[in-house]
Amino acid sequence: xxxxxxxLGLGFTIRALRGCPKFKKLSIHTMQRRPFLAGLGATAAALxxxxxxxxxxxxxxxxxxxxxxxxxKNQLAPALAKTTHSRLAAIVTGTPxxxxxxxxxxxxxxxxxxxxxxxxxxxxxxxxxVVYVVLPNSMHEEFTIRAAKAGKHVFCEKPMANTAEECRxxxxxxxxxxxxxxxxxxxxxxxxxxECMRLAREKVFGELKFIEAGFGFxxxxxxxxxxxxxxxxxxxxxxxxxxAIQACRxxxxxxxxxxxxxxxKTDPVKFAEVDETISCSMKFPSGLLASLMTTYAFxxxxxxxxxxxxxxxxxxxxxGYGGQKGWSSQPGVKIEFPATDHFAVEMDLFSRAILDGKxxxxxxxxxxxxxxxxxxxxxxxxxxxxxxxxxx
Amino acid sequence: xxxxxxxLGLGFTIRALRGCPKFKKLSIHTMQRRPFLAGLGATAAALxxxxxxxxxxxxxxxxxxxxxxxxxKNQLAPALAKTTHSRLAAIVTGTPxxxxxxxxxxxxxxxxxxxxxxxxxxxxxxxxxVVYVVLPNSMHEEFTIRAAKAGKHVFCEKPMANTAEECRxxxxxxxxxxxxxxxxxxxxxxxxxxECMRLAREKVFGELKFIEAGFGFxxxxxxxxxxxxxxxxxxxxxxxxxxAIQACRxxxxxxxxxxxxxxxKTDPVKFAEVDETISCSMKFPSGLLASLMTTYAFxxxxxxxxxxxxxxxxxxxxxGYGGQKGWSSQPGVKIEFPATDHFAVEMDLFSRAILDGKxxxxxxxxxxxxxxxxxxxxxxxxxxxxxxxxxx
Numbered sequence: 162x163x164x165x166x167x168x169l170g171l172g173f174t175i176r177a178l179r180g181c182p183k184f185k186k187l188s189i190h191t192m193q194r195r196p197f198l199a200g201l202g203a204t205a206a207a208l209x210x211x212x213x214x215x216x217x218x219x220x221x222x223x224x225x226x227x228x229x230x231x232x233x234k235n236q237l238a239p240a241l242a243k244t245t246h247s248r249l250a251a252i253v254t255g256t257p258x259x260x261x262x263x264x265x266x267x268x269x270x271x272x273x274x275x276x277x278x279x280x281x282x283x284x285x286x287x288x289x290x291v292v293y294v295v296l297p298n299s300m301h302e303e304f305t306i307r308a309a310k311a312g313k314h315v316f317c318e319k320p321m322a323n324t325a326e327e328c329r330x331x332x333x334x335x336x337x338x339x340x341x342x343x344x345x346x347x348x349x350x351x352x353x354x355x356e357c358m359r360l361a362r363e364k365v366f367g368e369l370k371f372i373e374a375g376f377g378f379x380x381x382x383x384x385x386x387x388x389x390x391x392x393x394x395x396x397x398x399x400x401x402x403x404x405a406i407q408a409c410r411x412x413x414x415x416x417x418x419x420x421x422x423x424x425x426k427t428d429p430v431k432f433a434e435v436d437e438t439i440s441c442s443m444k445f446p447s448g449l450l451a452s453l454m455t456t457y458a459f460x461x462x463x464x465x466x467x468x469x470x471x472x473x474x475x476x477x478x479x480x481g482y483g484g485q486k487g488w489s490s491q492p493g494v495k496i497e498f499p500a501t502d503h504f505a506v507e508m509d510l511f512s513r514a515i516l517d518g519k520x521x522x523x524x525x526x527x528x529x530x531x532x533x534x535x536x537x538x539x540x541x542x543x544x545x546x547x548x549x550x551x552x553x
Numbered sequence: 554x555x556x557x558x559x560x561l562g563l564g565f566t567i568r569a570l571r572g573c574p575k576f577k578k579l580s581i582h583t584m585q586r587r588p589f590l591a592g593l594g595a596t597a598a599a600l601x602x603x604x605x606x607x608x609x610x611x612x613x614x615x616x617x618x619x620x621x622x623x624x625x626k627n628q629l630a631p632a633l634a635k636t637t638h639s640r641l642a643a644i645v646t647g648t649p650x651x652x653x654x655x656x657x658x659x660x661x662x663x664x665x666x667x668x669x670x671x672x673x674x675x676x677x678x679x680x681x682x683v684v685y686v687v688l689p690n691s692m693h694e695e696f697t698i699r700a701a702k703a704g705k706h707v708f709c710e711k712p713m714a715n716t717a718e719e720c721r722x723x724x725x726x727x728x729x730x731x732x733x734x735x736x737x738x739x740x741x742x743x744x745x746x747x748e749c750m751r752l753a754r755e756k757v758f759g760e761l762k763f764i765e766a767g768f769g770f771x772x773x774x775x776x777x778x779x780x781x782x783x784x785x786x787x788x789x790x791x792x793x794x795x796x797a798i799q800a801c802r803x804x805x806x807x808x809x810x811x812x813x814x815x816x817x818k819t820d821p822v823k824f825a826e827v828d829e830t831i832s833c834s835m836k837f838p839s840g841l842l843a844s845l846m847t848t849y850a851f852x853x854x855x856x857x858x859x860x861x862x863x864x865x866x867x868x869x870x871x872x873g874y875g876g877q878k879g880w881s882s883q884p885g886v887k888i889e890f891p892a893t894d895h896f897a898v899e900m901d902l903f904s905r906a907i908l909d910g911k912x913x914x915x916x917x918x919x920x921x922x923x924x925x926x927x928x929x930x931x932x933x934x935x936x937x938x939x940x941x942x943x944x945x
Contacts, residue, residue: 370848370851371846371851379862419815421813421833421939422813422834423811423813423939427839439842440763440844441834442814442833442834447819450817450832450846452765452844456763459762459763459862461763461864468854469851469853547938
């Protein structure tokens, strides 16, 4: 697995997985330097529709956010304001009150506001280059395919979809449209993670022999969509366990071949529809085993530990939006970087890939690979046996 | 599971698992205070057989070490010299050169030296109260039963035997002889472990929800008995994985009911006969899952982490002979104790239980329970499916 990422506004192409120090230095530098454009919304609000379309043009691609939940509100919109090549161009929501609130805050004209029914009209909006699908998992396929049919590039939140089959259809649709499909795996650009990939690849701690990884949290509101199978597809595994799967995959650079998994449900009422806590073991082609856990029932697991022949290294608070903490058993190896805005980085790298006409990764195939692992874990639990992971 | 342990030379009985602070304070204090009796060997060497028998009598029980490998040489003999109620009384070895060396060092008369053939004559030696079986695992059953038939109490190294069936015969034999059978689970008396048991039992971090535990090391010499199935019964799991099993069991106070496990063998030549690296997940009656790993292929895993609703705690360098390091997510909860001699403590507590006529724990049933877990792990690997753990 190799990820080619484009430098942030600096016109160079790097291989993030090879951990080119220049990339880290420059990209972080760029992120730090760029002030939060707090005044933008108020200014834009005073402008009409065509002015809105024009003012942020140039090299900035227009992004439409589909789904205005907390991720869009608290992370993506503020992050877009920090980017170099991206801007908030349109919103798609089923809630008129949310639309009004966003229009006011970001000065979005009526012509750039869609709902789930009239979304397809976005085909006629040249301001929108990218559609970012931030909906509940079960709606990812539909809106990715509709966006592709509308001639837009698609950026899709993780998990890419509820099933591998859905992923395959999404990949095909975007490919047919001649557009790009990126998946929101922000950790793949986060400097602590990138550095750990380098440590693994360059065998700084020798050949990797074992990985422990876990991510979970105590899901609060019992009414949230994450706990509804029809919307989320699954529970903790699909929502946060996927980060631990990602870590195992990008640290090894391999795809797991065999999985055994076990589930527990200590609150069968709250988690009646989706998985609560899962523990599993995955075998990779090199012989490495990875132990993975995920949960919606409690806080406290948010890490990976990689054990090599020559020592150990890992991250704590590994998968949050910021505040990663690296450690290693070698006093000379520090894993310490300034915080970045994960969302600003991933969106701008996607924009930059499109502007440069270069393929972006992680693309749809990466999302598909995780779904194949997730499906194998669920299958192992259901059948009570070791299962092979299907291949792409 | 409750362990009643006897205070070291202080005549009080405590419940180690309830973490009575007095126990910890006093026992550590006692261990620290007792000087290493370095001069004992040289002095005793100058005495004849009957003097040897007499000089360390009184409240000191005589221990016979069966098997003079590195554990006996580097840990047990030095540890016996630090005890209050125990003393080295006899040795049993198949190697005359070793016998000579030990006789010289510890002043052991010919009458107190046995080999594996004439071992049963120990029945006639009133100096020997306890036989400590320190042989390769496959010989534990035979020598435990022979020792019991010779009217001796038996202390047996972990793993108690190769199979649960052997454990059951050992328990029956020692019971029939009206003697006690203790298993060498030194961590059950180690202050850091005892404190973690207390934190778990008293729910200082809330109800335990998940445990991660691992112990492994890189097995050096490819010719060692540990890598021969006929002698060791199994590999890393039986030798060191058992510590992680113990931790999961004594932190929860429960027996696992279902297990899924996976094995990898990256060096099929060196580990042709025994397991190299295993990862598994265990479900407990309360719904808690534990993730466990063990290996003979690499260093770097020697820990447990317990995650409760209110935070995390654990040990690093958890299972070594000394140097345990505790940590917790609550700044106010420190897990820090002076080092103890694990072997001196466990042997003296066994002696003390016998002197007081009280049952010692961990006894044979505890060893049996671990073998039932070990057998379930191997069965899960062999059959590639989730298996139930057999009950005692």
